[in-house]
Amino acid sequence: MIKISFLYSNTALVNVMSSSKFQLWGGCFEEEPSSVLRRLNDSLPVDFRLFREDIQGSRAWAEELFQSHHLSANDNLAIQKGLDSVEKEIEQELTENGKLKDAEEDIHSVIECRLFKHSGDAAFRLHTARSRNDQSATDTRLWMLASLPKLTSAIVELITVLATRAENEIDIISAGYTHLQRAQPVRWSHFLLSHAWALRDDVTRLEEQRSRLSRCPLGSGALAGCALTIDRKRLALNLGFDDITPNSMFAVGSRDHLVEFFNWASLCALHLSRLAEDLIIYSSQEYGIVRFSDQFSTGSSLMPQKRNPDGQELIRGAAGLFLGEAFGFSCVLKGLPSTYNKDLQSDKELLFRTYDRLLDCLKISAGSIRTMKVNIDRALNSLEPGMLATDLAHMLVRRGVPFRKAHHLVGTALLRATNLGLDLRNLPYSEYIAICPEFGTEEELKAVFSWEASVEQYTSSGGTARKAVINQLEILHIWLQKYNKECTV
Structure with missing residues (x-):
């Protein structure tokens, strides 16, 4: 026996459906909302992007009503065919116009109104x-599950670009910095990989969110659950979710998955910003280590000679916006009473803006690094003998001098060289021996002043020696191969 839950008469609904604007509510209202409220309330200019997810959810909901004997086979068929037509219709309009011109307040209303034109009375059921509460929450989760892997792929592409350059440029040695002061020689590859590892952690963090994101709210109603007997787990699996939300009030009121995503995006953007800042510095004329291609540089409207790293600066600036929006959305949530409140409508605007901007930043970063040129000579010129002071201390340690004493002795040598107007390499051997006999023979002392020998000391895992860098690359390549294999399954 078919059990139908139906509120309005067909005649009343036909009149509403046939009017210029269809609302999913309003039976007890005598006046229209004010135009200023509608400007703030209507979300169609933003949530039209959820049309596929809304139709997907509606298909699954109609099928579940049918499977649970609350919808006839004929009505289910009419709804499914009607939704197919609505989807094609909206796709064509968006392709031609880039937006929908419907008078309805949101994408849910648009689809139901259009469905009536294709499916007739079946659309009423x-x-x-x-409720739009569980419907909207479901749409957003579906959109994120479908879209976030594109961000992951963009990060993986950037990691691949960094790893490829690191492999090809492993023989380039440059200055490593702390406090933006020259510190120790490192392989250029080691610098590139330092950013690749941070980005790999971003991929891992985003994937960790999936288990919490992939829980279906549909069937939770407005807040109390579904009064009809349905199988929510079957519904969830039909939509591609891994599980269901365990509590209906939690389902419609929680936006924790969005808070997680916004905070994740701000951290990923922070990593992009730090990479951008390094490259901006290295591209300056004072450093001259990298040069961005024309595709990812801009000029000055006044100064013909200027070549500006605007792509990197835009990434750096965007990171601040991501941080602000992550904090701002948490502020929206912090004082809300339980279940759904209209404050939550802002989630989609922030979601789409964050997603679009971050995807662009990732593509700009990958393109900039793929096409930039590295000036090997300028990289070598960034090195100076004082950066080998630690190597001298290590030489003394190997000869049995305690490190704290070795540190002091090399500092004494630096001071003596400065007073003589020299650097450590040109400080006479006699001066070294006068400070400490453990500096060894003149030949042994000279051997310390080699950039290659310096970096090759750091053979421990994660170090800058060739062997250690190659090991990093091998680990990354294995991870990349595994990731790409899993994505193609």
Whole structure:
């Protein structure tokens, strides 16, 4: 026996559906909302991007109503065919115009109104026992599950670019910095990989969110659950979710998955910003280590000679916006009473803006690094003998001098060289021996002043020696191969 839950008469609904604007509510209202409220309230200019997810959810909901004997086979068929037509219709309009011109307030209303034109009275039954509260929450999760892997792929592409350059440029040695002061020689590859590892952690963090994101809210109603007997787990699996939300009030009121995503995006953007800042510095005329291609540089409207790293600066600036929006959305949530409140409508605007901007930043970063040129000579010129002071201390340690004493002795040598107007390499051997006999023979002392020998000392895992860098590359390549294999399964 078919059990139908139906509120309005067909005549009343036909009149509403046939009007210039269709609302999913309003039976007890005598006046229209004010135009200023509608400007703030209507979300169609933003949530039209959820049309596929809304149709996907509606298909699954109609099928579940049918499977649970709350919808006839004929009505289910009419709804499914109607939704197919609505989807094609909206796709064509968006392709031609880039937006929808419907008078309805949101994408849910648009789809139901259009469905009536294709499916007739069967469309009246689609919203049985469903609320926009669980519908909207479901749409957003579906969109994120479908879209976030594109961000992951963009990060993986950037990691691949960094790893490829690191492999090809492993023989380039440059200055490593602390406090933006020259510190120790490192392989250029080691610098590139330092950013690749941070980005790999971003991939891992995003994937860790999936288990919490992939829980289906549909069937939670407005807040109390579904009054009709349905199988929510079957519904969730039909939509591609791994599980269901365990509590209906939590389902419609929680936006923790968005808070997680915004905070994740701000951290990923922070990593992009730090990489951008390094490259901006290295591209300056004072450093001259990298040169960005024309594709990722801009000029000055006044100074013909200027070549500006605007792509990197835009990434650096965007990182601040991500941080602000992550904090701002948490502020929206912090004082909300339980279940759904209209404050939550802002989630989609922030979601789409964050997603679009971050994807662009990742693509700009990958393109900039793939096409930039590295000036090997300028990289070598960034090195100076004082950066080998630690190597001298290590030489003394190997000869049995305690490190703290070795540190002091090399500092004494630096001071003596400065007073003589020299650097450590040109400080006479006699001066070294006068400070400490453990500096060894003149030949042994001279051997310390080699950039290659310096970096090759650091053979421990994670170090800058060739062997250690190659090991990093091997680990990254294994991870990249595994990731790419899993993505193609």
